[in-house]
Amino acid sequence: MAGLTDNDPLIAGVELGGTKCIATLARGRTILHQSRWPTQGPETLDHIAAALDRWHAQTPFAAIGIGSFGPLCLDRANGHFGHMENTPKPGWAGVDVHGHFARRFAVPVGIDTDVTGAALAEGVWGASTGCAVHAYATIGTGVGLGIVMDGKAVHGRLHPEAGHMRIRRTPGDGFSGACPAHGDCLEGLVGGPALAARAGRALADVPDDDSIWQRVAAELGEWVAMLILCLSPQRLVIGGGVLDHRPALLGRVRGAVADNLGGYLAGLDLAALQSLVVPPALGRDAGPLGAIVIGQSALRQARP
Structure with missing residues (x-):
């Protein structure tokens, strides 16, 4: 295939999302095979591993990268490394996601959050190339944030969980929020299930001029403004x-970001925000390719 070289190792990627899971086989950013499953219980991991088994038997891959919904334990010094933490997704709390694949395949296995994987992929191949400090935010079933500095994912005690930050409520909004832990944190207001509950109907049936989108823009605008003030990113991709x-x-x-910044940051007006706050250049492949980047990193770290 065009764009492939002998220097591109064959990598298997696993993206575990809130509603769907995607397994990908790729060389570099060139996707060779892909399979999808709805995200159900932890048995979904068995279906994915079986697909990887078939691929590995036909064309052995060099490593596996996992980009998963969270929260995850990513501290390798912790005996719970690679396990799902206190996720509200039924049946998944405590599941050993990393070990499920590491025990089955004799190749290096890397793991990070799905949104951090997308951030890494956009930095390597997409909208954030050439940026030393950049981030990727996802507004989907949940709200997540991946931060990259100098090509490395930012982790501390945990990975970033900025989707659970609280922001000011818009006047007259009485929605109590849908997050089981925090109620009206950002995820509890603008995550997919929260929006459906807030609108009282399927989102596909909500017109673009409905007032709910004004509230969502205001809430996301305040959140993004806070991220800009805290991180000073060169690019913030929102997917x-x-x-x-x-x-x-x-x-x-x-527009809401500009209003919240209030002209405080020199040179960062609405026009400048057009190139700072952008959609993913990799489109819907950002997540699957993110898992590939995580696998590439695991392979590099395993080599002497």
């Missing part, structure tokens, strides 16, 4: 299912 289906929402978010 996920909500914006996939409402691309016009991004323009409203930029």
